[in-house]
Amino acid sequence: MDDQKLPPAKTPTRPIRVPIPMWEAYGRVCARLGTDRTPDLLDHMRERIQQHGDAQDLADLESAEQELAERRSRKGGRPRRT
Incomplete structure (x- = not known):
């Protein structure tokens, strides 16, 4: 069996603390x-x-963009706004 992690079925939510107003x-x-x-x-x-990422950060960003593109293609999602 391959030890590589599979991505979760959907993008996880990330709570942040922001004042309600x-x-x-x-x-x-x-x-x-x-x-x-x-x-x-x-x-x-x-x-x-x-703007501020190092090589690892930029590689992770590329990986994340691929994940988002794959998710959108499965869902028929909208293209990213440019």
Whole structure:
């Protein structure tokens, strides 16, 4: 049997601590921009990794992008906003 880890069946959620008024305001701003919090946060994370990441961080980002692309293709999901 292969010892390689299989990815989980779906992307895990990550709780963060944010004051409720800030979270609500952020949701409204994202809605006005035609997006929601998840893709906006993912875009921010990508930018930070691309700007400040080392070789391992960039390799992990590439791996994550492949995982997201595979998940979208299975679900018929939307393409990433550019």
